[in-house]
Amino acid sequence: MTSDNKNKAQTYWRANVKLMMILLTIWFIVSFVFGVLLVDQLNTIRLGGYKLGFWFAQQGSIYTFVILIFVYAKKMKALDKQYGLDDQ
Amino acid sequence: MDLKTVTYLIVGATFLLYIGIAIWSRASSTKDFYIAGGGVHPVANGMATAADWMSAASFISMAGLIAFMGYGGSVFLMGWTGGYVLLAMLLAPYLRKFGKFTVPEFIGERYYSNAARIVAVLCLIIISVTYVIGQMKGVGVAFSRFLEVSYGTGLMVGMLIVFIYAVLGGMKGITYTQIAQYCVLIFAYTIPAIFISLTLTGNPIPQLGLGDTMTGTNTYLLDKLDQVVTELGFAEYTTEKRLSTLNMFAYTMSLMIGTAGLPHVIIRFFTVPKVKDARSSAGWALVFIAILYTTAPAVAGMARLNLIETIEPNPGDHLVYDERPDWFKNWETTGLLKFEDKNNDGRIQMSADTTDNEMVKIDRDIMVLANPEIAQLPNWVIALVAAGGLAAALSTAAGLLLAISSAISHDLIKGVFIPDINEKAELLASRIAMAVAIGLAGYLGYNPPDFAAGTVALAFGLAASSLFPALMMGIFSKNINKQGAIAGMIAGITVTLLYVFQHKGIMFVQSTSFLGDMKANWFLGIEPNAFGFVGAIINFTVAAIVTRMTGKPPVEVQELVEYIRVPSGVSRAQDH
Numbered sequence: 167m168t169s170d171n172k173n174k175a176q177t178y179w180r181a182n183v184k185l186m187m188i189l190l191t192i193w194f195i196v197s198f199v200f201g202v203l204l205v206d207q208l209n210t211i212r213l214g215g216y217k218l219g220f221w222f223a224q225q226g227s228i229y230t231f232v233i234l235i236f237v238y239a240k241k242m243k244a245l246d247k248q249y250g251l252d253d254q
Numbered sequence: 255m256d257l258k259t260v261t262y263l264i265v266g267a268t269f270l271l272y273i274g275i276a277i278w279s280r281a282s283s284t285k286d287f288y289i290a291g292g293g294v295h296p297v298a299n300g301m302a303t304a305a306d307w308m309s310a311a312s313f314i315s316m317a318g319l320i321a322f323m324g325y326g327g328s329v330f331l332m333g334w335t336g337g338y339v340l341l342a343m344l345l346a347p348y349l350r351k352f353g354k355f356t357v358p359e360f361i362g363e364r365y366y367s368n369a370a371r372i373v374a375v376l377c378l379i380i381i382s383v384t385y386v387i388g389q390m391k392g393v394g395v396a397f398s399r400f401l402e403v404s405y406g407t408g409l410m411v412g413m414l415i416v417f418i419y420a421v422l423g424g425m426k427g428i429t430y431t432q433i434a435q436y437c438v439l440i441f442a443y444t445i446p447a448i449f450i451s452l453t454l455t456g457n458p459i460p461q462l463g464l465g466d467t468m469t470g471t472n473t474y475l476l477d478k479l480d481q482v483v484t485e486l487g488f489a490e491y492t493t494e495k496r497l498s499t500l501n502m503f504a505y506t507m508s509l510m511i512g513t514a515g516l517p518h519v520i521i522r523f524f525t526v527p528k529v530k531d532a533r534s535s536a537g538w539a540l541v542f543i544a545i546l547y548t549t550a551p552a553v554a555g556m557a558r559l560n561l562i563e564t565i566e567p568n569p570g571d572h573l574v575y576d577e578r579p580d581w582f583k584n585w586e587t588t589g590l591l592k593f594e595d596k597n598n599d600g601r602i603q604m605s606a607d608t609t610d611n612e613m614v615k616i617d618r619d620i621m622v623l624a625n626p627e628i629a630q631l632p633n634w635v636i637a638l639v640a641a642g643g644l645a646a647a648l649s650t651a652a653g654l655l656l657a658i659s660s661a662i663s664h665d666l667i668k669g670v671f672i673p674d675i676n677e678k679a680e681l682l683a684s685r686i687a688m689a690v691a692i693g694l695a696g697y698l699g700y701n702p703p704d705f706a707a708g709t710v711a712l713a714f715g716l717a718a719s720s721l722f723p724a725l726m727m728g729i730f731s732k733n734i735n736k737q738g739a740i741a742g743m744i745a746g747i748t749v750t751l752l753y754v755f756q757h758k759g760i761m762f763v764q765s766t767s768f769l770g771d772m773k774a775n776w777f778l779g780i781e782p783n784a785f786g787f788v789g790a791i792i793n794f795t796v797a798a799i800v801t802r803m804t805g806k807p808p809v810e811v812q813e814l815v816e817y818i819r820v821p822s823g824v825s826r827a828q829d830h
């Protein structure tokens with residue numbers, strides 16, 4: 167790799183890690199914070215027949231996980247293109 | 255038509271389908287055999303991954319566990335889905351870029367050491383073999399209950415089917431069969447759930463039905479459920495914790511990182527054409543998994559309610575034993591359901607108090623299988639559930655067997671013992687390894703060792719504490735070296751195994767558990783099945799310390815890490 171390419175690869179990697187950290191924070195909040203640590207507090211709020219904490223633990227966290235992966239895949243595709251690293 | 259004939263027809267039709275696919279998708283090269291030629295569409299791969307992942311445990315056991323654990327059962331729901339987020343962001347794209355055939359192969363090259371590769375092969379085999387025993391048991395049970403053949407015969411038929419498409423087609427045959435199996439199993443899981451949700455709440459979508467009101471009343475289903483279980487003396491369904499908040503945290507984390515570290519799941523992402531496909535394919539896999547995993551809590555809650563209302567239709571009005579329904583009798587003959595008339599009144603009393611409780615045994619596993627019968631659904635639905643359970647068990651067994659046979663033929667035979675083996679011979683070796691693995695799995699399924707019951711949970715702890723940290727550090731750190739990785743894997747897996755053994759007995763023989771299975775002795779109150787999280791922390795820590803003492807890895811290895819971090823220039827899985 168030339169040093170120019172190396173720099174490009176490094177900024178690309180940093181952008182990737184930053185995006186990942188943001189998404190993993192959300193991943194942690196919906197499951198471990200809402201579904202486990204703060205479940206009793208959230209359970210005082212209702213979502214139809216569901217207590218909110220219970221809903222996050224058994225439904226909401228899973229829907230969020232799906233969205234997180236597709237957001238990651240989409241943003242990374244754009245990032246690949248921006249850095250000219252997509253495989254066409 | 256009676257139930258048995260319908261079941262034979264439906265199960266027989268699905269088996270013919272699997273065999274047809276096997277003949278159509280024969281493997282002609284090692285690349286076909288290990289990674290299906292590397293050209294599987296990401297959506298198709300997502301579907302195959304979902305079937306590969308969802309085992310007899312997901313299909314048969316999970317809803318039953320949640321039904322009796324209530325909110326505490328959420329650890330399985332979050333743990334077994336959240337792992338895919340980790341897989342999509344931390345492992346799958348980079349391992350796809352690396353572009354080889356197996357998980358130990360990556361560990362061997364990243365840590366420039368055959369010793370590391372062999373340690374990884376050993377971890378892989380321990381994890382996959384323990385896991386496959388559970389699948390074989392699932393196949394045997396489903397056959398013996400629904401087709402009324404003996405457990406052994408059921409097992410033989412199941413093995414024969416897997417043998418045909420796995421040995422013939424390898425990953426290619428397995429992938430396309432798994433797609434068909436996904437369709438069968440998701441259909442079989444959701445149809446009864448829709449029926450039951452409609453009956454109880456009038457809402458056809460189970461995910462919404464669970465949060466809806468009971469038909470003809472203003473009472474929410476979950477409130478009703480909380481009420482009836484507390485009247486029987488059990489803890490409230492929607493708030494009952496699994497031991498403690500810390501234990502639930504550790505359990506969920508163990509299952510998540512364990513999921514991301516399971517070799518038979520990881521290798522599925524080697525089959526897609528490009529790095530970006532590996533990312534989106536993980537998303538599709540989770541979509542297909544989520545359909546079942548968000549339905550499961552509804553099945554669980556509704557099954558618990560239906561069961562209680564069958565046994566005690568109104569408070570104080572207990573079911574007369576002689577008037578019990580047919581499904582009750584059928585499951586009694588299997589020994590999975592047991593009644594003991596303790597107060598000799600001829601009626602069934604269920605209670606949280608073990609001295610009064612007359613339902614002395616309700617096996618968790620029967621909840622999903624008996625659910626359609628409890629809800630009085632038509633015979634074809636019950637037959638479909640049998641076919642779905644078999645599809646779930648067979649698809650997972652095939653994926654595991656492929657992981658085992660490729661570790662033996664590719665990592666041990668070609669990688670370590672006979673590096674100059676030609677492709678034709680390697681393909682033959684992988685087929686023989688597959689056949690031997692199937693035979694061994696069948697034998698262990700027929701004569702399950704004492705420790706079989708605890709092993710699926712153990713597999714997650716081991717994957718979490720050994721392979722996941724080694725893979726993640728291999729990608730995210732350029733510094734971790736071979737001594738660090740090997741020491742980390744060995745320390746993580748040893749601590750986890752010792753913790754499990756000291757509380758549950760060496761190889762699960764109860765009498766050898768030197769600390770006893772006592773909560774008082776648990777480290778911070780964490781149960782053995784949840785200990786993989788602690789094992790993983792130990793792995794990371796040991797690897798970092800040992801690396802610090804022994805220096806950086808060679809320059810080519812650091813360049814390899816830079817290479818896998820960049821998505822472009824991917825080869826269609828190199829043939830070396």
